[in-house]
Amino acid sequence: NTVSSMHKDYNADLDQTISSDLADNYFKVLPQNLLPNTTAATIKTALGNTVVNGTKKINGQSVLGNIKALAENDAEFIKALKDDALIGQIHLILDANQTKVTPTYLANQDKMNKLMRTYMKGQMDVFSDRKIFPDANSTLRVTYGKVDGYQPRDAVYYEPITHMEGIVEKYIPGDYEFDLPKHMLHLYETKDYGKYSDKSGKLPVNFIATNHTTGGNSGSPALNAKGELIGLNFDRVWEGTMSDLNYDPEICRNIMVDSRYILWVVDKYANAQRLIDEMTIIDESK
Structure with a gap:
């Protein structure tokens, strides 16, 4: 099959x-x-x-x-x-x-790695006022930002948060990417979001922010100012895919799955109550 x-x-x-x-x-x-x-x-x-x-x-x-x-x-x-x-x-x-x-490729790569040290030192000497983040590979990288939408072109603005309605809008039965389990559709139709809906009654799914991320950051935790887990980073917006070379704060946004959606899937969809019981869940409304 x-x-x-x-x-x-x-x-x-x-x-x-x-x-x-x-x-x-x-x-x-x-x-x-x-x-x-x-x-x-x-x-x-x-x-x-x-x-x-x-x-x-x-x-x-x-x-x-x-x-x-x-x-x-x-x-x-x-x-x-x-x-x-x-x-x-x-x-x-x-x-x-x-x-x-x-063999030639590896030898050239070794030379490039050594020259990169000189290049980086030059940048740090010439642009002494700039804050240069460390390479994400084999290092702990922390980046910060704020949840914010963006305007990629004239008369178009992307809101910073998506909801369950957006998933259903893309629903195509039998499609590899956009099919949905019947149980999940039933939960949506009955609006069975439990305690994970926002103040408008909708279920948040993803949100974007101004954090500067790169390849290898997928799966990284997104924390709020209190150090609480609010999501997981997994992608960048289309207009911000060039941010490895040129980070533009006006349009570069990273994409995170909202922890409320994760918890909803674990709790209401998968009925994995044993996992929910192991977590300390903070109710933002309190």
Whole structure:
């Protein structure tokens, strides 16, 4: 079932065409000394006779179809994969990358890391009045901000908080991204939000703020001024995806899931009362 769902939108002819063009481009742009011991023509031939895209069958069956039947004979299935023309070509490309590209890449990366020290020292000397945050990798990074909407373009303003209504507006039955469980829809329809709704009676879902985040900050706790957990960071707004290079406080916003929505899912949807009992939940209305 998993393989079938993965291939439900797969177009083997389109994949073969694109892969063929990529093979031509690969041998065209890569320096000769870094190329694998094969040719674009060999790869393109393999694309027409491989179990990967279904152009080659195993006992008359394609791996894109009845994978369960094929898996019943593990030895035959594994042998077919080992003997596959395209998989053999991929091995050659991986070997070339490992032996010809990776050593040079790592050496250059080491040089860049050392030069970065000089670059950072230069920034700190020249811009002595600037506050420069440490790299988030392998360090504890704390950033602060305020919950605030933003105006990405003329006559458009994004409110800082979204609600359960927004989830239902995007609901598409059976869709990979926008389907919803029946129980969750029932809770929404009956407005069974428990103690997690806001003062307007709505259930908060996400909120945005001016915190400067980067890749690797997903899952970080969002705390209020009292040190209480109010959400979890997980994304940035579309207009702020350039903030690693240029942080613009007018439009850069990080996105956090509201702790009230998390608690609602744990409590009302999952009925995991044992987890709720372990927490100290602060009622903001008190």
